[in-house]
Structure formats: structure tokens, C-alpha cells
Amino acid sequence: MGNVFLNLMDPDEVKEIIESLNIRRKIEKIPLSDVYQRVLAEDIYASINLPPFDRSSMDGYAVSAKDTFGASEDNPISLALIEKIGAGDVPLKKVGQGRCSEIGTGAPLPEGADSVVMVEFTDIKEDNVQIYEAVAPGTNIAARGSDMEKGRLLLSRGTLLTPDKIGAISAIGMSEVLVFAKPIVAVISTGNELVKPDQELRYGQLYDINSETISNAVKSCGCIPLSSNIVKDDYNSIMDKINEFRNADVIITSGGTSAGAGDVLRQVVEDMGRVLVHGISVKPGKPTLIGTLPDENVDIILFGLPGYPVSALMIFEAFVSQFLREMAGVLEYNEKKELRVLKLSRRYHSARGRSHLVLVKIEGDVASPILKDSGAITALAEADGYFEVPKNVEIIEKDEKIKVIPLSGF
Amino acid sequence: MGNVFLNLMDPDEVKEIIESLNIRRKIEKIPLSDVYQRVLAEDIYASINLPPFDRSSMDGYAVSAKDTFGASEDNPISLALIEKIGAGDVPLKKVGQGRCSEIGTGAPLPEGADSVVMVEFTDIKEDNVQIYEAVAPGTNIAARGSDMEKGRLLLSRGTLLTPDKIGAISAIGMSEVLVFAKPIVAVISTGNELVKPDQELRYGQLYDINSETISNAVKSCGCIPLSSNIVKDDYNSIMDKINEFRNADVIITSGGTSAGAGDVLRQVVEDMGRVLVHGISVKPGKPTLIGTLPDENVDIILFGLPGYPVSALMIFEAFVSQFLREMAGVLEYNEKKELRVLKLSRRYHSARGRSHLVLVKIEGDVASPILKDSGAITALAEADGYFEVPKNVEIIEKDEKIKVIPLSGF
Numbered sequence: 001m002g003n004v005f006l007n008l009m010d011p012d013e014v015k016e017i018i019e020s021l022n023i024r025r026k027i028e029k030i031p032l033s034d035v036y037q038r039v040l041a042e043d044i045y046a047s048i049n050l051p052p053f054d055r056s057s058m059d060g061y062a063v064s065a066k067d068t069f070g071a072s073e074d075n076p077i078s079l080a081l082i083e084k085i086g087a088g089d090v091p092l093k094k095v096g097q098g099r100c101s102e103i104g105t106g107a108p109l110p111e112g113a114d115s116v117v118m119v120e121f122t123d124i125k126e127d128n129v130q131i132y133e134a135v136a137p138g139t140n141i142a143a144r145g146s147d148m149e150k151g152r153l154l155l156s157r158g159t160l161l162t163p164d165k166i167g168a169i170s171a172i173g174m175s176e177v178l179v180f181a182k183p184i185v186a187v188i189s190t191g192n193e194l195v196k197p198d199q200e201l202r203y204g205q206l207y208d209i210n211s212e213t214i215s216n217a218v219k220s221c222g223c224i225p226l227s228s229n230i231v232k233d234d235y236n237s238i239m240d241k242i243n244e245f246r247n248a249d250v251i252i253t254s255g256g257t258s259a260g261a262g263d264v265l266r267q268v269v270e271d272m273g274r275v276l277v278h279g280i281s282v283k284p285g286k287p288t289l290i291g292t293l294p295d296e297n298v299d300i301i302l303f304g305l306p307g308y309p310v311s312a313l314m315i316f317e318a319f320v321s322q323f324l325r326e327m328a329g330v331l332e333y334n335e336k337k338e339l340r341v342l343k344l345s346r347r348y349h350s351a352r353g354r355s356h357l358v359l360v361k362i363e364g365d366v367a368s369p370i371l372k373d374s375g376a377i378t379a380l381a382e383a384d385g386y387f388e389v390p391k392n393v394e395i396i397e398k399d400e401k402i403k404v405i406p407l408s409g410f
Numbered sequence: 411m412g413n414v415f416l417n418l419m420d421p422d423e424v425k426e427i428i429e430s431l432n433i434r435r436k437i438e439k440i441p442l443s444d445v446y447q448r449v450l451a452e453d454i455y456a457s458i459n460l461p462p463f464d465r466s467s468m469d470g471y472a473v474s475a476k477d478t479f480g481a482s483e484d485n486p487i488s489l490a491l492i493e494k495i496g497a498g499d500v501p502l503k504k505v506g507q508g509r510c511s512e513i514g515t516g517a518p519l520p521e522g523a524d525s526v527v528m529v530e531f532t533d534i535k536e537d538n539v540q541i542y543e544a545v546a547p548g549t550n551i552a553a554r555g556s557d558m559e560k561g562r563l564l565l566s567r568g569t570l571l572t573p574d575k576i577g578a579i580s581a582i583g584m585s586e587v588l589v590f591a592k593p594i595v596a597v598i599s600t601g602n603e604l605v606k607p608d609q610e611l612r613y614g615q616l617y618d619i620n621s622e623t624i625s626n627a628v629k630s631c632g633c634i635p636l637s638s639n640i641v642k643d644d645y646n647s648i649m650d651k652i653n654e655f656r657n658a659d660v661i662i663t664s665g666g667t668s669a670g671a672g673d674v675l676r677q678v679v680e681d682m683g684r685v686l687v688h689g690i691s692v693k694p695g696k697p698t699l700i701g702t703l704p705d706e707n708v709d710i711i712l713f714g715l716p717g718y719p720v721s722a723l724m725i726f727e728a729f730v731s732q733f734l735r736e737m738a739g740v741l742e743y744n745e746k747k748e749l750r751v752l753k754l755s756r757r758y759h760s761a762r763g764r765s766h767l768v769l770v771k772i773e774g775d776v777a778s779p780i781l782k783d784s785g786a787i788t789a790l791a792e793a794d795g796y797f798e799v800p801k802n803v804e805i806i807e808k809d810e811k812i813k814v815i816p817l818s819g820f
Contacts, residue, residue: 032607033637036626050787052611057783087643087717088602090614106603106717106785108614147786154791163630164817167623167719168791171616175607192498193516197442197585201462204500204518206581213577216446220573227443233497307516309577373467375516376557377460381564381578407574 006279006287010391011318011355014280017290018319023327024249024298026181035166038179039222039329040159046152047172049145054109058140061122061129062103062113064096065137076123076130085110100129109141116140160330180329183223186245187215190231190238190265191255191307209309209377210254214316218252220408221321222328239268242293242302249327251293251300252320255307265289265304273299280319281391282355284311284374288319308374313407314357314386321408339403340385342367348389348396356389360404367404383407416689416697420801421728421765424690427700428729433737434659434708436591445576448589449632449739450569456562457582459555464519468550471532471539472513472523474506475547486533486540495520510539519551526550570740590739593633596655597625600641600648600675601665601717619719619787620664624726628662630818631731632738649678652703652712659737661703661710662730665717675699675714683709690729691801692765694721694784698729718784723817724767724796731818749813750795752777758799758806766799770814777814793817 009017027041056062063079071077079100083093091110095101100117101110109116114137121133148154154172159165161179169177187210194208195201208230215225226248231241233256245251256265266289269275273293280288289304303320305312342360345368350356360367362384372379385404389396396402419427437451466472473489481487489510493503501520505511510527511520519526524547531543558564564582569575571589579587597620604618605611618640625635636658641651643666655661666675676699679685683703690698699714713730715722752770755778760766770777772794782789795814799806806812 032622033625036629048611051785052616053613055614055785057785086602088604088614090612106601106616142783142785147782148788154788162817163623163626164723164790164793166626167619167723168787170607170619170622171719171787171790173605173607173609173611173617191516192496194498195583197580197583199583201458201583202500203463204465204498206462206516207583209577209580212442212580213573215443216573216576219446309581313574313577372557373552375461375465375467375552377578377581378558378564380574380581383574407572 008279008281008286009277011280011282014277014290014319017276018323021292021301021323022298025327025329027178028181029176029178032166032169032175032177035161035177035179036163037222038161040155040157040161040165040177041180041329042178043153043157044155044169044172044174044177046148046150046154047174049150050147050171051142051144054144055142056103056105056107056109056116056140057142058116058118059105060103060116060118060140061100061131062095062110062116063100063131063135064112065115065135065139067096067098067100068115068117068131068134071131071134073132076132078128078130081124081127081129083110114138114141158329183249183324183327184226184247185218185223185250185252185324186226186228186248187211187218188228188231188241188245188251188253189255190233190253192233194230194255196230210305210307210312213309213313213380214252214254214305217313217316217321217408218324221324222330223250223324233264235264235268238265239272242268242272246293246295246300248300250324251302252305252316253302254305254312256304269293269302269304273302280315281353282315282318282357283351284308284357285315286354288315306374310359310372310374310376310379313380314359317386317405317408318357318388339405341401342404343399344396344402345369345398347398350389350394350396352394353391355391357386358389359383359386362404367402418689418691418696419687421690421692424687424700424729427686428733431702431711431733432708435737435739437588438591439586439588442576442579442585442587445571445587445589446573447632448571450565450567450571450575450587451590451739452588453563453567454565454579454582454584454587456558456560456564457584459560460557460581461552461554464554465552466513466515466517466519466526466550467552468526468528469515470513470526470528470550471510471541472505472520472526473510473541473545474522475525475545475549477506477508477510478525478527478541478544481541481544483542486542488538488540491534491537491539493520524548524551568739593659593734593737594636594657595628595633595660595662595734596636596638596658597621597628598638598641598651598655598661598663599665600643600663602643604640604665606640620715620717620722623719623723623790624662624664624715627723627726627731627818628734631734632740633660633734643674645674645678648675649682652678652682656703656705656710658710660734661712662715662726663712664715664722666714679703679712679714683712690725691763692725692728692767693761694718694767695725695728696764698725716784720769720782720784720786720789723790724769727796727815727818728767728798749815751811752814753809754806754812755779755808757808760799760804760806762804763801765801767796768799769793769796772814777812
């Protein structure tokens, strides 16, 4: 196997390759009560008029407007009260010609009525209502279909189902909707030095971090992570583990960056499929690998992240997260995710020729770069987001404005 | 019962009352694999040094620095290679006095070594390594405890557990953590006109919207919603339903705003406990009620939202959501939730004397107010967020900057 020299690619070139990958979105029908944070996979049209009937938007009296013409404080008009209609009631009597019905907010308008006089502009004496204000037809009424006519588009495919949008679906009485199925993402940590939690550390060993970090980042992109046990850094162990996950849509490995071991993953992917990227001109995360493994339908995509936890998470955020969201159907995420424009706390010096991804801690409107090496765990404990320094920028001055991208999951 | 006049309170006064409510936070221990988006209920201290041993941060050769002094391109120093140490290996041999060991990134330093020469500055001939660069002690080494010493604070109580923070916990090998238990919130829709999904609408009936809207908004605040069936707008039905949910931490009702019906909820709460607020000087949402029901330990808090879906959601967002997040322990949410400063698309005119909560649709950096009545469902379908107009502001001009608060769940 030996050392393979990395052919470093520009970050933008890598992003183009990722965007050109074939993905297949699966869809599924689920109950409305389970759709929170899922993504709509169908256009939803109003199957009924909204509101479904002419209704009162105030508490008051349903009248024929012309019966009120001329009414004023000084010169009230008296109408005979013939019925009381609350929300959910079905009106039985016809108003107009000197007759009116008491009506509650949301209650259906009785026959003959074209407007509602607010209770504040009336007075009641026995069964006679004094009307102190003239109303025009349509006053205080929400007409059938005035909010949305039956057949119109209510929500589009690709809508993230937040509480308000779920409410809109409830309004037309749907109890099940088509959503994009969550892609299945296998997460594999490789490394001879890694052990699982709660075990005693022997000299030279570390607790596995990336399994949890990447699995949870996968959740934040609307996908389902499948976690594996830790895999040793050798050809057969890695190949066997990848074969175990041939049912996944995406496989994400991390680690194998110890001397020469990076080449093992490359060799496995070359033997099983195709290596598209090996080496990105970015810091941290240079030895990243991207490949495809042939499958019956659409190829399985494999991302090989670096082993250091900060590097793995940064490459995930910058190159993998958006791809997973696309696959999960979260089409509008990018435009709605707000970049925070913040002041840099100190001068930042970047090495030329490589893009930098820099973790920051946010306090108020100030972002402080976390200047620790990629093996530092405290960087993860402190980080709130990161910013990108393009390869042609060497220095960003203190107090300059930078665009901070929040980390996934907040 | 009769009509009770609302004693309209100022929004700020209402917020103070809500902040002064007694809440009891429960905690629970759960596996690390389940903690995504939960909130840490304990301070976590590093139980081991990070890194746990002196390790190499590069691929290269572990040396005693003084053996390299004087080495240069022209004048390399030759060291005998005695061992190869990969990540996870335990070094067996001592270096120094003309001896070195090959070492991988992340591998533990052998006895006698105090620095690593990068592989780029070496050459190997049989078992002899040519060193082309002198290094100072400590070069390319991450010393034991240099990232964090055992015993130091790694993460604080109240931290939202995002992927990066979960990774930091993994680093010290913890497999279970204490988190705040999710508060239980009963969600009750009242209204004689309401029916559940998939049923045929009779004249004057509407599908229930608030059960789904509010239940999902409750989820977005880190709480567990318990949904009830729809409840009729009468004293006994409402009281029975509330009694059914005496195990909840919070009860949220909506509806009962049809003529006179608002008073039913008030009467129930007065008879079961205490009414703290009935009427807020805000549009929409004036008839909102807040009360407490005595319980063995801490009172159950009851929020009575208006029935119109937009009103119910706006009052939830503006008055209830922050309270639920506090109860769920999401202490840092408020400072991290970003308000978006956007341009108003058109002149907005607000009635004097009441605060306004105005839904907006966001396109680019422009926010367009959704000027529909609170019964409009399309407002929910279109909304991205809302802004507040204080009661003493009557007009906001086109293109003025406003602070838009995103709706929960995005």
C-alpha cells in the first residue's frame, strides 16, 4: 500500500463534487402527531374552504346591514332578538326585517345576515336589541373561503414542519402527511487507540469521541445515525465494517490518520468503489476522503473524516452537513439559517494557501477564536460556532466583522 | 357566572408575574446516547487528564531534543531507529543517546523522548534516521493534561447538549449524565365547534388546530406535551379535564372565547385555585388567563390561551415559551437565540394603547407583516416569525429596521 500522496483539492471544487453526487430521497406517510421537524414531501392543497362557512369575527348581533342604516348613539334602532348562536351551533332562524340573532365569535352566520354589530355598540332590553351604530354589509364577518379557497396551495413540498405549519395542516383535517424519510447514516470510528466509555484507559488509549459527536451531528441534519463499535485501523476490519453497513445511504468514518493508516481507508474504498476526493486544501481536515460504493440503486456515499475530534466536526459542518440536509429534504434550511455577523475579538493570522475553519466562542456581539490544536477537547466544550477564512486571506484584524456559522444542533 | 370585566394588564407586568412563578426542575440520569438537545443538570469536571498521556501531534520521530541540536539540511544527524509506535501502542523502549522511535499522530511518547521531529524533516536509511532539523523540547507534543487538567470544570449545569458538547463528555468516558427532566405540559383545546381530523365537518364546525400547534410548540421548548381530546365549553367539562391532568407540571388551554365562555375557564380556575392574570393589553390575545392550581409540592401553572390559532400561538410565543424553557432548564436559550434585524416591507400602523404582536414573512432581509385577522390559517402557513410593537408606538415606517423573533421550532 505505502504512502499515497494527497492530491489536495480546493474547498470549492470539493463542494461542487459533493453537490453533483446522486441522491435518492425516500418518502413515507406518517401521522400528523409525529411530523414535528420533518420535511413535507408533497404539496398540500386546501381540501376545504377556510373558513368553511361565513362566520362572525366578533361577539355581537348578526343583522341584515340595511336594518341598521341610520342607527346612531342618539337614534338607536331596535331589533327583535330571535336566537342565540354560539360557536358550534347551527343557526335555525332567519334574520333581517327587524330581527337579529345574538352571535359569538367564530359562530356561523344565520340566513339573512350579512354583518355583525359588535356587542359594545348595542344594548339589550328584554328581547329587543338597541343598535347604536350602522354597519356596512360584510362588517365583522369572515366569509367562507376568504382566508383560502378550496383547492388552493396551502403548503409546498420541502416545507419544514414547525408548529405553525403543522397547525395549518390541522386546519384542513388531514391526519397523515407524506414526508421525506430520514436518510440512514452509518457512523464508524476507527482507531487502535480508541476505547468505549466506562472502560479503564490503558496507557496510550483514548475514549472514542467521534462516534457521539458525529452521530449527534447527523441527528441535527434530520438523519438517523447507526453507530458501530470502534474499528481497528486495518484493511480487513475497515472493509468488513463497511460491508456491514451496505444498507445505509451514507457511511461516515473518522480516524485512521495515524502514520500510513490514512491510506488503508483509501485502499478499501478504491477496492470497493471509487475515491472522488482525498485531501482538501483546508485546515483542519486536510486528509479528508470522499468516495462512492456501488449499490443496486444509487451509490452509497462515503465520507472519511479525520480522526481528531475538532477536525472531524469541522469537516462535517463545512462539507457534509449540507449534503445530509439536502438528502433529508430540508431544502429551505440554508436560506433560513442565520449567519451571525460578529466582531472578531483579536487579530487572526492564517497560513497562506489553505482555507481555515476556525471555532469561536460567542459573547454578546464578539466572537473569540479558539486557538487550540485539533486534538483539544476543550475547544468542543467552549465552541458556539465557526467562521471560514478563505485561502487568499492572511490576516483579519481585531474588531473586523466576521460571519459566524452556528454549529449544528443549536 | 355572568360577564367578568377583564382587568387588562400591561405585557411587562404579566411577564413579571410569570417570572415570579415557582417552578420545580426535576432531574434524571440518562445514557449519553440519548442526550441530544437535552440540558445538563450537573457541572461536569474532567475525571482524567486531557490528553491522558504525552502524545505526538505529528507523524515523525520521537527524540530527545538535545540529540538533534545542530542538525540542518547540510549537516544531518543520524539516529538509530529502535521501535515503531502507532496510536494505541504502548512504547517499550527508551529513546535518547542517539536513539529514536518512529511515532504516529496521537501515539504515546516513549520514555526519554521530549519532542517529535516531523517526518518531512527526516530521511530513513535502513535502521538509521537522518534528522535535518533541530527541535526544542516540547516540539510537536501535546503534553498530558495540557488541554485540561484532571479535576477542572469541563461543562456547566445548564449547557444545551449539542453534538460538540456531547463529544466533550465522551472524551472523559462518561456514559450517563444528569439532565433536567422534560416538564409535562397538558394541552387542552376547548370549543363546541371543534372536531378532530378526518371527520366530516358539519355546518358551523371547524377542525381543531390548537392541539397540534401548541403541542408542537411545547415540544420545541423541551417539554413533553400531553394532548387531550377536545373539550366542550362548559364548566363541568373543563373542570373534569383539568382534574384529569393534575399530574402535569403545566396546563395550557385554548379557546372558550365565544360569547361569555371565556368566563367559564375563569370560574373553573377561581374555584380550583387562583387567577393571577385575566386580560393582557396586547393584540392579538387580550382575553388570556393565567392561574395556579394548588398541588402537593409546587402549584400547577395554567395558561388559558385565546381560541383563534394565530392568537393562541402568538401568546404562547410571547408569554409562555420562555417560561417553559426555563422550567426545562434551557437557561442559555435566550441569549443565544438570534433576533433577526430586518427591514419592514411597508408602513405599519398600530392602534394606540395596546402592544401588537405581528406575524411576518421573511424574504432576504425584508420582513412583510401578515395583515390578516387572528382566525386566518394562511397566516400560519406563511409566517416565519413575528415582531413586537410597543403600546406607545403608533407607526413604523417602510424600510425601518425591526427585530424579528423566529417562531419556535425552526
